[in-house]
Amino acid sequence: MRIDHLWPLMEKVPDSLNPREYYELGVVYRLTGWIELAKDCLYRAETMANGDEVAVHAERLRRTELPRMEVPNAAVEGNIEGFNLMRTEPDKAKKVFERLMETYPDFEWPFTNLAKIYIREGNMEKARGLARYAHSVNSQLLRPIELMAHIELEEENDKQALSLFEELLKLSPLNFEYLIALLQLRNAVLNWPPDNPPDSYGALDYYEIGYWYLANQRYALSKKNFEKAIELAGPDENYVKVDAERLIKTQLPKVDLPDHAEKRFSLCCDQFEKDEEKATKELKELTEEFPDFERAQVLLATLEKAHGNGEKAEELIETVLSDNADFMPAIEMAYYFALTRNDLKLALQHIEHGISLNPFNTDFIYAKMALARKLYEARTA
Known part of the structure; x- marks a missing residue:
């Protein structure tokens, strides 16, 4: 369980890592804003992995989330400075980004960062202009389209938004944030999903229906549609098959549940804001019955x-994991509990388990x- 490649961060990419470790380090450098170091790591991961899943994700991340041009250190440092000012001193951040935009017109990030400030301020016209410009510089970059x-x-403008989320998912297939936004818009605009899918539906269509039902607590229907996606997936749709299998394994009940149990759970979720006490009582009854x-x-x-009631909460999660060790929501809770107790080694074990089940979840990599x-600071204190 190697973690020393992630901290302390070096100003030079280390040698002798494996493709997976280079990918993780590239994700971390991207988070911290060190663009060229991130590119270097992801390029190494891509070339060393030689076409496997790590290579595919490394190439996609490098192409869709990092600037196309080589960014000088002065521009990188300026962008980090502006980013750190965005929430507390937006006017100062604007000046930093405007200076960078003038000096480095092909560096997309200052344009998109300034657009985010204008969105917060409600100035959609200026934000749209900046996003469009960044998109014209690099049509593969996700952030301007987002x-x-x-x-x-x-x-x-729901129809225009729907079209843009479709474009995002072509660049970043199965990205869960874009996918759920797309499916919500389809449901609102197109009265989707159909009760009886047409014969023309393929693996990706059924995957999307399965994901919709998963998000709406209809787990039996979710599993049915994911299984259909797995059945229909052709050689060029293996990514759909792999992710459908992962979601069945890590997000759906291990034991099939009756429809009325799912409906009761969904009602509990809907009731919490209105009457938490009643919803909690019904939830306890549901867990006793199922x-x-x-x-x-x-x-x-x-x-x-x-x-x-932390002790009771941990007992519940331990029980879930003893019966279904790969259930991701319980793994995430177990990580959180370990972290709140400052049991860093146990927290790391849970994160590593999560990564083993979903290797390209950037939230897990950031947590790692x-x-x-x-752990490094504790050792060197």
Whole structure:
């Protein structure tokens, strides 16, 4: 379980890492804003992995999330300075980004960062112009398209937003943030999903329906559609097959549940804002009747923790993981519990388990980096 490649961060990419480690380090450098170091790591991961899944993800991340041009250190440092000022001193941040835009007109990030400030201020016209310019510089970059999509949503242009999210998913297939936004828009604009999918539907169509039902607590229908996606996936759709299998394994109940149990759980979720006490009572009754309903147990553990019953919450999560060790929501909760107790080694074990199940989840990689930093600081204190 190697973590020393993630912290302390070096100003030169280390040698002798494997493709997976270079990918993780590239993700971390990208998070910290060190663009050329991120590119170097991802290029090494891509070439060493030689066409496998790590190579595909490394190439995609490098192409869609990093600037196309070689960015000088002065521009990198200026962008980091502006980024750090964005929330607390936006006027100062604007001046930093404007200076960078004038000096480095092919460096996309200052344009998109300034666009984000204007969106927060409600100036959609200026934000749209900046996002469009950045898109004209680099049509493969996700952030300008993402900003344009959110501007269309703010202005209630749902059809235009839908088209932009479709474009995003072509560049970053199965990206869950873009996917759920796309599916919500389809549901609102096109009355989707169909009750009876047409014969023309393929693996990706059924995957998307499965994901929609997963997000809406209809787990049996989700599994049915994911299984159909797996069945239909051709050689060029292996990524759909792999992700559908992953979601069945890590997000859906291990034991099939009756429809009325799912509906009761969905009602509990809807009731919390209106009557938390009643919803909690019904949730406890549901978990007693269906102790194998992992997602209900995880939600109950979340409530117990929020009400100060940490020991009970951890017992619930331990029970879920003893029966279904790969259930991702429980793994995430177990990581959180270990972190709050400052049990960094146990927290790292949970994160590593999560990464083993979903190797390209950048949130897990960021968490692994944060733990590597804490453990390093504890050793060197």
